[in-house]
Amino acid sequence: MQTALLVRSPGPAPRPAQTRRIGTLLLTLVAGLAAADPARCGEAPADGRTPNIVLVYIDDMGYADVGPFGAKGYATPNIDRMAKEGRLFTDFYVVQAVCSASRAGLLTGCYNVRVGIQGALAHRAMHGISAGEMTLAELVKQKGYATACYGKWHLGHHPKFLPTSHGFDEYFGLPYSNDMWPLHPTAGKNFPDLPLFEGTRVVNPKLDDADQDQLTTQYTERAVKFIEKHKDRPFFVYLAHSMVHVPLHVSDRFRGKSERGLFGDVVMELDWSVGQVLDTLRKNGLDKHTLVIFTSDNGPWLSFGDHAGSAGPLREGKGTMFDGGCREPTIMWWPGKVPAGTVCRTPAMTIDILPTVAHLVGARLPDHPIDGRNIWPLIAGEPGAKGPHEAYYFYWDNQLQAVRMDQWKLHFPHGYPTLGGRPGGKGGLPAPYEQAKIGLALFDLEKDPGETTNVADEHPDVVAKIKVLADRMRADLGDSATGQKGSGVREPGRLEPGDLHFDWQPGRPNQTVPTPLPAPTAKAKK
Ligand SMILES: [Ca+2]
Numbered sequence: 416m417q418t419a420l421l422v423r424s425p426g427p428a429p430r431p432a433q434t435r436r437i438g439t440l441l442l443t444l445v446a447g448l449a450a451a452d453p454a455r456c457g458e459a460p461a462d463g464r465t466p467n468i469v470l471v472y473i474d475d476m477g478y479a480d481v482g483p484f485g486a487k488g489y490a491t492p493n494i495d496r497m498a499k500e501g502r503l504f505t506d507f508y509v510v511q512a513v514c515s516a517s518r519a520g521l522l523t524g525c526y527n528v529r530v531g532i533q534g535a536l537a538h539r540a541m542h543g544i545s546a547g548e549m550t551l552a553e554l555v556k557q558k559g560y561a562t563a564c565y566g567k568w569h570l571g572h573h574p575k576f577l578p579t580s581h582g583f584d585e586y587f588g589l590p591y592s593n594d595m596w597p598l599h600p601t602a603g604k605n606f607p608d609l610p611l612f613e614g615t616r617v618v619n620p621k622l623d624d625a626d627q628d629q630l631t632t633q634y635t636e637r638a639v640k641f642i643e644k645h646k647d648r649p650f651f652v653y654l655a656h657s658m659v660h661v662p663l664h665v666s667d668r669f670r671g672k673s674e675r676g677l678f679g680d681v682v683m684e685l686d687w688s689v690g691q692v693l694d695t696l697r698k699n700g701l702d703k704h705t706l707v708i709f710t711s712d713n714g715p716w717l718s719f720g721d722h723a724g725s726a727g728p729l730r731e732g733k734g735t736m737f738d739g740g741c742r743e744p745t746i747m748w749w750p751g752k753v754p755a756g757t758v759c760r761t762p763a764m765t766i767d768i769l770p771t772v773a774h775l776v777g778a779r780l781p782d783h784p785i786d787g788r789n790i791w792p793l794i795a796g797e798p799g800a801k802g803p804h805e806a807y808y809f810y811w812d813n814q815l816q817a818v819r820m821d822q823w824k825l826h827f828p829h830g831y832p833t834l835g836g837r838p839g840g841k842g843g844l845p846a847p848y849e850q851a852k853i854g855l856a857l858f859d860l861e862k863d864p865g866e867t868t869n870v871a872d873e874h875p876d877v878v879a880k881i882k883v884l885a886d887r888m889r890a891d892l893g894d895s896a897t898g899q900k901g902s903g904v905r906e907p908g909r910l911e912p913g914d915l916h917f918d919w920q921p922g923r924p925n926q927t928v929p930t931p932l933p934a935p936t937a938k939a940k941k
Pocket of ligand 1: 474513514660713
């Protein structure tokens with residue numbers, strides 16, 4: 416992958432292997448523009464209708480938490496049907512196995528390191544997504560799409576960072592994680608009340624348990640209503656559920672319904688939500704005009720034991736860049752365009768969604784470099800389709816921890832949190848992690864998806880090749896392990912004096928109306 420490419424519309428320079436195919440495609444276009452398949456060339460179709468996009472982003476869902484990926488103890492009939500009518504992606508990654516970082520990658524088409532968003536932003540954060548980035552919503556806005564975000568945002572909670580400042584017409588949901596409140600199991604005294612937003616207004620400054628029980632229902636009802644309201648024009652819905660992040664909450668309709676306890680109940684309600692969305696599309700005749708993507712922001716938070724999901728055969732979970740942390744259960748659905756009941760085993764990543772959508776709706780990519788590439792040939796199951804990247808890069812914070820190339824994953828020496836074989840916590844309380852270390856290790860994920868057996872000594876050529884790619888990436892995005900600064904890293908957005916902001920503090924009622932940030936005093940400047 417040529418990570419430092421200046422990606423300008425209509426896309427990155429082709430690699431030599433792709434040149435002939437693209438040349439053929441161009442000839443086809445010149446010869447018969449009117450007859451060309453719009454989904455292939457990114458041009459508006461004959462009826463002027465480009466696809467709607469619905470993106471379902473679950474929080475902290477493990478690889479094996481839904482039926483098509485092996486869930487046990489509860490049923491997910493709607494997600495099962497989605498898989499039967501759509502295409503599973505078995506090797507689909509997020510950029511980093513933690514909430515804000517993951518969402519930054521999803522919505523900008525860039526590694527989060529490039530756009531300066533790390534970790535999980537809380538109420539003290541004075542930064543958020545930069546106005547200079549082009550979000551997925553801003554991208555489809557070029558084509559007049561109606562846009563909505565329902566659920567968890569987590570890219571900054573001050574007005575200039577909220578969804579309605581970044582291309583979304585509507586926003587209803589939580590500004591960050593649902594455990595960032597006084598009822599946090601270990602750090603409650605550090606958090607103010609948890610607020611709920613509508614647009615840039617706080618509509619509930621202090622959620623309680625009963626309010627959290629209603630979140631999945633409310634997000635879903637909003638999404639359904641939005642789809643029905645905009646059925647005659649193109650739309651993009653980003654449905655970013657707060658569940659299955661702890662604390663787990665579910666409505667009475669699903670409480671006690673699964674054999675897997677509260678966790679199973681919560682997934683069953685998310686499955687209901689997916690069913691509501693797909694049924695609404697079918698009922699309104701939009702199923703043949705809508706790409707629906709289902710995935711999760713990171714793997715299971717294993718320290719929460721019976722309140723966490725399962726990564727199935729994959730190693731570790733959230734907070735690590737083993738596959739259990741960053742490889743997500745992913746399904747693509749678009750009847751008539753995405754081949755039903757099929758499986759794609761080629762690696763792909765959330766960064767690829769933005770350029771793929773740009774291709775589908777005929778939108779211009781941002782002028783600044785992005786990391787993602789169009790993966791429509793993989794989604795459409797085109798014969799012989801290949802992944803557009805030479806490799807994917809796995810940072811934790813600013814440390815390059817691993818690289819995936821074909822079936823290989825090379826870890827560079829790094830530390831990581833683990834339960835070390837101990838059971839997780841119970842009833843919503845976490846068990847403590849311990850820190851472990853891994854040295855240079857090469858895994859063959861085709862034979863060894865659990866990253867158990869280091870085969871670096873048997874494949875020195877693979878190790879050498881990945882090291883060259885890693886060095887190229889370090890020059891671009893840096894690496895805290897080697898002390899390198901990346902030349903391609905951009906700044907996040909920062910709160911400046913005069914900007915509207917929310918000053919929420921533990922132990923006092925939340926403001927519901929933002930106020931301008933005062934200029935720092937001389938004393939504070941020191
Ligand atoms: Ca998460």
